[in-house]
Amino acid sequence: MNIFKFGGMSVKDADAIRNAAQVIQDYGQEPLVVVVSAMGKTTNALEELTNAFIEQREGYYKQFEEIRDGHFQVIRELFGDDQNEVSDExxxxxxxxxxxxxxxxFESYGYLYDQIxxxxxxxxxxxxxxxxxxxSISNTWFDVRDLIKTDNAYQQANVLWDETAEVFREAEATFRNGITVTQGFLGCTSENFTTTLGREGSDFSAAILAHLLDADQVTVWKDVPGIFNADPDQFGETFKIDAVSYLEAVEMTYYGAKVIHPKTIKPLENxxxxxxxxxxxxxxQPGTVISSEPVSRETFPPVIVFKRDxxxxxxxxxDFSFIEEDNMSLIYQIFARHRTGINMMQKADLDLLTIRHYDENSLARYTKNRASFITQKDQVTVQCLMEGERE
Structure with missing residues (x-):
């Protein structure tokens, strides 16, 4: 039992869909579960449509028509016309x-986002x-909402594993026979409302299914031949990594590397x-494998993550008091409530240095060997927020 996950670029147009079908046909083994993302940049386009609709911006219906017409263009290229069962669906x-x-x-943004x-x-x-x-590649189309059950945290829904496992027992036979095609990224609440698992959540969907099915392996099909030590679009010289441990993959995704969805590893590692x-x-080509096998740090290249904006x-x-653990807990709760990620947090005793009528030599002298967080200058005054001196 294997799981294939095809990302948006691997089904972006008619040629890409033909290629995906060829990959499935060449694999030639069953059972196989195929998890699929939206075509190309469709998710971005639907997200923009949602924003335009919520804000009642002029022209959002035209955006809708362009997205719809783009799908029918692909259907015509694949099937010769748009008068068929797929077109109707x-x-x-x-x-x-x-x-x-x-x-x-009139509904909440998150709810409307997930439905659209x-x-x-x-x-x-x-x-x-x-x-x-x-x-002539027989397969079963499966609505993943009939399997993956979540809470009501729209746009970042949390999987309810016990409820999902219970439903899986009824659906398991479908996945054990032949080829099953289903959706990534999606789940369903107890009220039967559609939810999404977070951007790039199709990787996570594949891992959920692999976990439930005790799959032999998961293959994520991308437009790159594996994981690189840095983004090839941002850095000139990059290296493909042949093997990565679960732990290293988690660390890389935590720091922002575009490897896979951050939640993907846990169901697989378990x-x-x-x-x-x-x-x-x-x-x-062999690509990159993420597994329990340890990888020598001596042969592992430096991994570079560069996050913009x-x-x-x-x-x-x-009151100039220290920010202690109870304050830190409150800060994290506020950020979590607003679903805002924190890339880095530093708690430190801070000093604020102010120099009137400064020059660069005096600034360098008084900030020597001190970590500087923020420096503000005008023609007369400089203020520098620095790490506090240790006694």
């Missing part, structure tokens, strides 16, 4: 969006499943299921 999906945007928004954006995965899986059938990241353009937030007490 995809049309029904976009009618669901049309019903939502015909009314004024989720259509991308349903459309892509309908198209891929239908194309596989057209290629069952010892290896994860392969491979190129859908060169499926015969970060916000530095400086917090201090009004």
């Amino acid at each position: 995809v049309n029904d999906l976009f009618v669901e969006i049309e019903w939502i945007i015909e009314e004024r928004p 954006v989720s259509i991308g995965e349903f459309a892509s899986t309908r198209i891929l499943s239908g194309y596989l059938e057209a290629c 069952k010892g299921i290896p994860l392969y990241i491979k190129s859908f353009l060169h499926p015969d 970060q916000l530095l937030l400086n917090l201090r007490t009004k």
Whole structure:
């Protein structure tokens, strides 16, 4: 039992879908579960549509039509026309969006986001499943909402593992036979409302299914041949990493490396299921494997993560008291409540240095060997917030 996950770029257009079908056909083994993301940049487009609808910006219906028409263009290229069962199924999906945007928004942003954006995965899986059938590759289309149960935390829903495992016992036979095509990124509440698992959540979906099915392995098909030590688009010289341990993968994703969805590793590590990241353009290449096997630090290249557009937030007490553990706990709770991630936090005794009529020599002298967090200058005064001196 293997799990294949095809990301958006691997099903971005008709040629990509043909290639995905070829990868599935060449694999030639069953049972196989195929988890699919929305096509190309569809999630971004549906997200922008949601924002435009919520804000009632002019032209959002045209955005909707462009997204819908793009899917029908792919259908025509794959099937020769748009008068077929797949077209009817995809049309029904976009009618669901049309019903939502015909009314004024009154539900919460998160709820509307999940109901609209989720259509991308349903459309892509309908198209891929239908194309596989057209290629005489028998498969079953499965609505993942009938399996993955979540809470009501829209856009970042938490999987309810006990409820999911209970439902899985009824659905297991479907996955054990032949090829099953289903959606990534999605779940369902107890009230039968669609939820999403967070951006790039299709990796996590594949890991959930692998965990439930005790799969032999998971393969994530990307447009790159594996994991690199740095983003090739940002850095000139990069190196592909052949093998990564679960622990190292967690560390890399924690610090922001675009490896896989951060929640993906835990379900796999618990069952010892290896994860392969491979190129859908060169499926015969070995890619990168993430597993329980330890990797020597001596042979591991430096891993570089560069995150743009970060916000530095400086917090201090009004009464000049220290920020102790209870204050830190409150700060984390506030950020968690607003679903805002913290990339780095430093707690330190701070000194504020002010020099009037400063020069660069005096500034260098009084800040020597002191970590500086914020420096503000004008023509006369410099202020520098520094790490406090240790006694």
